[in-house]
Amino acid sequence: MIIEVRDDFDLKKIQISGQCFRVKEAGSGIFMFITGEHVVFIKELGDKKFEVSCSEKEWEEIWTAYFDLDRSYEDICRKEYGKHDFTDKAIDFGRGLRILRQDKWEMLVSFIISQRKSIPAISSAVEALCRKFGSEIDVTDVHFEEDGEWSTDEACKDPIYSFPTPEQMAGATLDDFKECGLGYRAPYVYDAIRKVLSGELDLEEICRLDDEALFEKLMTVHGVGIKVSNCVCLFAYSRMGRAPIDVWIKRAIDEEYGGVDPFPEYGENAGIIQQYIFYYEKNGAKQLLK
């Protein structure tokens, strides 16, 4: 199916934005996304047009929300433009980024794992969990309309696994988690599993909490601190006012904003602005000098 996306939408930038750890480029300009038991391949056709491998129904029910397509990032950038020179540069550089609305459990576990790990290391740990505990996703129905020069078969030669549910991870041993490279974070993940399975933490129910209460509730999990909780708020619960501050953002604040946290000024869009700044710090001009 061919779709048109009027708003900013750059799949490559989203892939390397550090908010998602399982997105793959399957051939040039073709990206694979996974959420729950769903997989989609998206081919960039240019001129704001994309070919997607799913049905119109699935696109509307699953992927529109996933890609946050009902929000205008163009409008938000225009609104926030002009407050800080460095932010403006970051917006220019990162145009096309979006904040994905990803699976809550997957984000919680992924960002628990993320602490003191490089992004490639996070990706391989998450992938290892999926291989070991996830279920294989049936991709026989996944295809593009014209099966011409490129077929999804070649990207699907390796089986694709869903991110494991708490139930699927419940039986894991410490050795299992070690094999997945979780290291000292394994007990943290156990605590998250225990709290969710016992009902002490209901990841769907807490949607109704306001930002601050949600943030606090997520921090009751062992291994979830301020930064990880904010990442889950932003990347799973679409709380765009939350701006996670990690080493990259801290460096930007120190070097580019005179040590003054600029995010309060961006209010309900702070998290979105944070994403442009993170992306610019990590992939922008500074990095090219190295």
Added chain:
DNA sequence: CACCAGGTATACG
């Protein structure tokens, strides 16, 4: 082969 990675819990003062 060192070095560091989208931090946090814990132990101090």
Added chain:
DNA sequence: CGTATACATGGT
């Protein structure tokens, strides 16, 4: 309450 420190592994 604010600050120093240990922490398991993998990627570069």
